[in-house]
Amino acid sequence: MKSGFVALIGRSNVGKSTLLNALVGSKVAITTPKAQTTRQPVQGIITDDRGQIVFVDTPGVMQKARDPLTKRLSQFVKESLRGVNVVLYVVDPTRSIGNEEHEAMALVEHLNIPKYLIINKIDEEIKPFIDSYRDFEKRFTGMLEISALRGHNLKALKDLLFEIMPEGEPYYPEYQLSNMPHELWLAELIREKLFLRLREEVPYAVHVEVDAVEERPNDMTFISARILTNQPRYKRMIIGDKGHGVKEIGQSVRKELEGVMGRKVYLELTVEEDPNWVGRL
Numbered sequence: 001m002k003s004g005f006v007a008l009i010g011r012s013n014v015g016k017s018t019l020l021n022a023l024v025g026s027k028v029a030i031t032t033p034k035a036q037t038t039r040q041p042v043q044g045i046i047t048d049d050r051g052q053i054v055f056v057d058t059p060g061v062m063q064k065a066r067d068p069l070t071k072r073l074s075q076f077v078k079e080s081l082r083g084v085n086v087v088l089y090v091v092d093p094t095r096s097i098g099n100e101e102h103e104a105m106a107l108v109e110h111l112n113i114p115k116y117l118i119i120n121k122i123d124e125e126i127k128p129f130i131d132s133y134r135d136f137e138k139r140f141t142g143m144l145e146i147s148a149l150r151g152h153n154l155k156a157l158k159d160l161l162f163e164i165m166p167e168g169e170p171y172y173p174e175y176q177l178s179n180m181p182h183e184l185w186l187a188e189l190i191r192e193k194l195f196l197r198l199r200e201e202v203p204y205a206v207h208v209e210v211d212a213v214e215e216r217p218n219d220m221t222f223i224s225a226r227i228l229t230n231q232p233r234y235k236r237m238i239i240g241d242k243g244h245g246v247k248e249i250g251q252s253v254r255k256e257l258e259g260v261m262g263r264k265v266y267l268e269l270t271v272e273e274d275p276n277w278v279g280r281l
Contacts, residue, residue, distance in 0.1 A: 001050035002165035004085035009077065009108060012037075012060025012102040014092040015120040018220070019148035020044045020057040023158065027217075028178040028185075029057050030192035037195060039281060041080045046173050050162045052182075054179075056080050061104035068278045077107065079229045085116040085166060089140065091129035094121055105139070114141045116165055122146035152233040153256070160204055172244050173231040183210040186257075190269070193252045198237065207277040227269060228277040238271050246271055 008016040012035035024044035029036060042057040058080045081087065087108050091101070108115055117140040119133050137143040138250050144160070146153040170180065180188075187208040194206055214223040227246070229235050239246050251268045256263045 001168060003168040003170055005052070005054045005056060005083065006086045006088060006161060007045070007056045007058060007080050007084040007090050008090055009081070009104060010060065010090035010092075011104050014090045014095075015148045016057050016060070016090050017042070019088075019090060019118070019120065019146070020055050022148045022151060022154055022175050023055060024027065024242070025268040026177045028180065030188045030195075032192055032195040034195050037176070037192070039076075045177055046158070047170060047172075047174045048162075049174075051165060052169055052172065053158075053161055053165060056084065058214065061100060062109065063134065066161075081107065081111065083113050084166065085113060087113065087163060088114060088118045089109060090118045090120050091103055091133045091136075092270075093119055093127040093133050094124050097132055105136075111141060116141055117143040118144065119145040120148055123150045157162075163200055180277050183213060186210045186213065186223060187225065190227070190249070190253050191251045193225065193266055194238070197249055197252075202229075202234050202237055205230050207280060208236070208275075209280070218264070220266060221261060222266045222268070224268045225270075226254060226269045228274040228280075229271065230273070230275045230277060232273060235271050235273050 004241055008020060008249050010016055015034065016073045017029035017031045017038055020042065021027050021031070021044070024046055029042045038057055038059045044057065046057045058077045061077060089105070089108055092163070106278040107164060117133070117136055119130065121127070122145045134143070141192060144153060146157060148154070178185070188208045190208045191206065194208070209228065210225045212222070214222040216222050227238055229238060237245065240248070246269050250267045254265045254267050
């Protein structure tokens with residue numbers, strides 16, 4: 001049996017969370033088109049007759065940290081690289097190489113462990129910068145071109161990782177797909193819907209905490225959660241006219257949860273102002 005940890009690293013919106021979900025075969029990380037969607041390292045687990053691989057999805061590397069949130073996310077990325085067996089450095093060939101790419105690269109170049117360049121989104125018709133990224137191959141142990149969205153080359157990636165994993169016993173039970181607590185996963189799902197609905201500047205000023213999850217009669221799950229934001233104007237935007245904004249967010253979350261859980265869900269959502277929510281991460 002083999003087992004080990006694999007870190008997914010790269011700048012924002014290169015498809016790391018989509019890749020994690022595709023490898024695990026289940027939605028363990030939220031995905032949106034907006035930067036800083038992933039805020040805390042998320043672990044996804046695959047287990048088969050060869051052993052177990054624990055993937056660690058990290059926040060996207062952004063330019064020099066100036067605000068408290070970006071500083072905290074950068075700290076998460078650095079912490080996630082400690083003790084892993086392999087690094088997958090994920091890039092997006094539809095975007096040019098810039099300062100963020102060089103900053104992300106600097107985090108992994110010194111690591112004395114296998115590290116692979118993963119060129120994602122090869123399903124895109126236009127990939128103007130793919131040759132520039134291919135030139136990075138000499139800095140890595142190897143390179144693989146994939147499509148996390150379409151599943152292209154993911155089997156080859158899994159086979160490669162199992163081949164180079166060290167011998168060891170599984171860290172988690174065979175049935176477990178993530179080590180994320182259920183309440184945190186629910187909070188992340190709510191935040192995903194917030195990101196998808198809100199205007200460009202608002203999502204980065206919100207945080208979600210789940211206070212209660214109760215199984216109730218008539219095959220129903222009750223969930224109580226709070227959306228925290230740091231300014232009164234953002235609170236008003238989230239709530240919306242006559243409460244329609246937060247109602248739409250709740251309906252979107254409830255619909256997805258009922259599909260996953262196969263039971264009725266009652267979601268109680270409130271919005272509060274807390275200028276210090278970053279400290280809760």
